[in-house]
Amino acid sequence: GNSVTQMEGPVTLSEEAFLTINCTYTATGYPSLFWYVQYPGEGLQLLLKATKADDKGSNKGFEATYRKETTSFHLEKGSVQVSDSAVYFCALTMDDKIIFGKGTRLHILP
Amino acid sequence: DADVTQTPRNRITKTGKRIMLECSQTKGHDRMYWYRQDPGLGLRLIYYSFDVKDINKGEISDGYSVSRQAQAKFSLSLESAIPNQTALYFCATRPGGESNQPQHFGDGTRLSIL
Numbered sequence: 001g002n003s004v005t006q007m008e009g010p011v012t013l014s015e016e017a018f019l020t021i022n023c024t025y026t027a028t029g030y031p032s033l034f035w036y037v038q039y040p041g042e043g044l045q046l047l048l049k050a051t052k053a054d055d056k057g058s059n060k061g062f063e064a065t066y067r068k069e070t071t072s073f074h075l076e077k078g079s080v081q082v083s084d085s086a087v088y089f090c091a092l093t094m095d096d097k098i099i100f101g102k103g104t105r106l107h108i109l110p
Numbered sequence: 111d112a113d114v115t116q117t118p119r120n121r122i123t124k125t126g127k128r129i130m131l132e133c134s135q136t137k138g139h140d141r142m143y144w145y146r147q148d149p150g151l152g153l154r155l156i157y158y159s160f161d162v163k164d165i166n167k168g169e170i171s172d173g174y175s176v177s178r179q180a181q182a183k184f185s186l187s188l189e190s191a192i193p194n195q196t197a198l199y200f201c202a203t204r205p206g207g208e209s210n211q212p213q214h215f216g217d218g219t220r221l222s223i224l
Contacts, residue, residue, distance in 0.1 A: 032210040043114075043200055043215030044153075051210040089152065093209040096160075098143075102152035 002027045006090045006101035021075040023090035031092040033073040038087040116216035129188045133201030140206035142184040146197040191223045
């Protein structure tokens with residue numbers, strides 16, 4: 001069946017560090033891929049998405065590229081800020097089914 | 111105003127009580143979902159609805175029921191609450207049709223069962 005695996009947290013970085021959160025998926029077909037972010041006390045909100053192979057989603061300095069050959073959708077940011085501290089979820093949708101990873105908590109230290 | 115509104119935001123109640131969590135949306139989306147979030151487990155799907163007459167069980171529906179009163183309203187009920195239903199509950203919506211559309215989430219209901 002379809003699944004999403006993302007790196008376990010928490011991830012702790014200093015401000016201005018480079019961020020990578022790994023996400024890999026298994027799917028029978030061609031899913032759409034998403035990263036959601038959850039700030040404290042809030043629901044999930046869409047951060048970025050990619051709908052086909054080699055697409056790059058980007059938003060707020062974050063990027064992720066849909067890699068069909070490695071079934072991956074890793075989240076990256078060149079210089080993180082304290083305000084990026086949150087929980088990040090990788091997700092896929094296919095045939096109206098939505099699968100979430102377990103989430104990665106990110107702490108950014110000033 | 112929020113596009114997806116959940117009420118109440120917080121609720122503390124006792125074992126055995128009946129509880130209803132409500133969700134309303136102004137986005138005009140056909141699809142609505144209820145999830146629970148527990149630490150370290152991510153989101154787990156309880157129930158989902160593709161329209162008013164279409165209700166489906168998710169992966170953890172036991173102990174829960176839902177009602178889709180209108181396109182804009184989707185309620186989750188715990189008929190007889192138990193402590194292991196203590197969690198953060200989220201409602202989400204999504205437009206029908208294409209799978210490349212994201213979900214839109216409410217801010218959640220924090221439920222504690224004593």
